[in-house]
Amino acid sequence: MKFFRHNVIFLLAAALLLSPLTVMAGAPHLQETTELKRLLEAMAPHFVSAPDTAADKLWNPVARFYRLIGYRMVWMDTDGLTPQGESLLQIMGNASENGLAPEAYFPPQAANPGSLPMGLTEPLEAMRPSPAVQMDMMLTDALLRYAADLSRGRVAPQSLDVPWVSDRQLPDRDFPSELAAAFNAGYLWDFLNGLPPGQPAYAGLKAALQQYERIRSRGGWEPIEAGPSLRREDRNPRIAVLRSRLFATGDIPPCTPEVADYFDADLEAAVMRFQDRHGLKPDGVVGKKTLAVLNVPVERRIAQLKLNMERCRWYPDSFGQRYLLVNIPDYTLNIVENDRVIQRIRVIVGRPNHQTPNLSGRLTYLEINPYWNVPTKIARKEILPKIKEDPEYLVRQGIKVFDSWDETASPIDPESIAWEGVSKNYFPYRLRQDPSAINALGQVKFIFPNSQAVYIHDTPAKSLFEEHRRSFSHGCVRLESPFELARYLLRDQSRNLNSLEETVHSGQHRIVVLKESIPVHLVYFTAWMGPSGEINFREDIYDQDRELEMALNQRTVPTLFCRMENSAGPMLAKYTLPECYQ
Secondary structure (H helix, E strand, O other): OHHHHHHHHHHHHHHHOHHHHHOOOOOHHHHHHHHHHHHHHHOHHHHHHOOOOHHHHHHHHHHHHHHHOOOOOOOEEOOEEOHHHHHHHHHHHOHHHHOOOHHHHOOOOOOOHHHOOOOOOHHHHHHOOOHHHHHHHHHHHHHHHHHHHHHHOOOOHHHOOOOEEEOOOOOOOOHHHHHHHHHHHOOHHHHHHOOOOOOHHHHHHHHHHHHHHHHHHOOOOOOOOOOOOEOOOOEOHHHHHHHHHHHHOOOOOOOOHHHOOEOOHHHHHHHHHHHHHOOOOOOOOEOHHHHHHHOOOHHHHHHHHHHHHHHHOOOOOOOOOEEEEEEHHHOEEEEEEOOEEEEEEEEEEEOOOOOOOEEEEEEEEEEEOOOEEOOHHHHHHHHHHHHHHOOOHHHHHOEEEEOOOOOOOOEEOHHHOOHHHOOOOOOOOEEEEOOOOOOOOOOEEEEOOOOOOOOEEOOOOHHHHHOOOOEEEOOOEEEOOHHHHHHHHOOOOHHHHHOHHHHHHHOOOEEEEEEEEEEEEEEOOOEEEOOOOOEEEOOOOOOHHHHHHHHHHHOEEEEEEEEOOOOOOOEEEEEEEEOOOO
């Protein structure tokens, strides 16, 4: 931030000095408008001849904006910065409040401009645009990039090496046209204020970021030394450091010196609150896992909050009045109405090598007492070895064998198959598990059609829900309490709701279509603010935080800046500035 303050001071100083440099006889502002038009029109042949170059991607939005407002200057006039220009610098100077780096939108401090490459063709260099024109274009370029980053994100999720599928793509936005319309209609600040995502989740993360920045400004927290587990009734010098650590994040109030090194009931409750906020088993004992999470530095937590703010930018401002939200790292399905979670159900998600995808769809029907058509990969890699080891395995599991995947395929007696000749590379059969108490999909399956063949379902393996790290599936989402969700979905279908239990006990397969489909979102958030203001963090179980952070650190953008030279006067140059994500 110190670097950026110096940068803004330089920009303001340059702007204040522009007036004497640009005063011309007659109508100086009109002269600069004419100059701006002449400069941008000179770029037109470049647009046509090299439409895919970085310079074109940089200049096209800037040039289009000025064409749409009649080549008027917005941020500068003959007296320097306009009130709009001053407000723009202030707004963008506060970009860090939205998890963005302000210095990413302005040039490096021009202490040694001669070392920076020029980037203009000779005809444009010869035009020698005035400092005011350069500064105006630089601020426009900065704002257009800031608008795109703030509202759409700096990295597209589709560009990451993570499973991402969505039927709710964000609509394309033409920021030069939007900015021009706002300027022409006089509602420029409404446009600027409307750029951040409007989701309550984003507002919560923004507030959390400010809180953790305050903690960082106070020095963060001291690491707790390794040692034996700490629990209630213990007395240990490490406990005083533990108290200080929990006090830093508001998990416990300050204590008197007499009890600083004593593990009392209040400290136990504070440890449990901390564990609950971080997805740990809330047992009140500071063991190895809890100690490791306590010692994550504040800088890492700030980075984590920024990463999740970036994820918010990939989604619409609203998921609707009613929807289902599965947060993969939290192992939870949330039933949401009017932005309020009315019910939470524990879930099991995919293993790291079988990740549950980031996915949006619409839940349209339920299957009561479902069949399980065993996926080919599972049949070949996991079930075939069990069949060869135990000839009765298929019968005991209620699995039938079919001669193909055709709907009219006939069942085959498994004892008639020479299984020793079947292998992972040669498996011409389809396996189907019939409805039963041991069916892998349990007694109900929730379908939201998607390209990944992922669905939500019951499971007979209920003991796994007692684990806190519940990534055990092949990618689908298993529910601890499926009938709570089924009753919620069928609450307006009284006939189906009343017969639900009877249908389950009958053992007969049945499909129930919902009168009104409901949106389903499988998302990946490792930080968020809860309804009571508590700030939650979760383990990055799929390394998607790391993947996103790497992409943000590697991103580069073309940037416009003003270059001042001793005698030749100011020129316009292009410089590729790596964006720093902190």
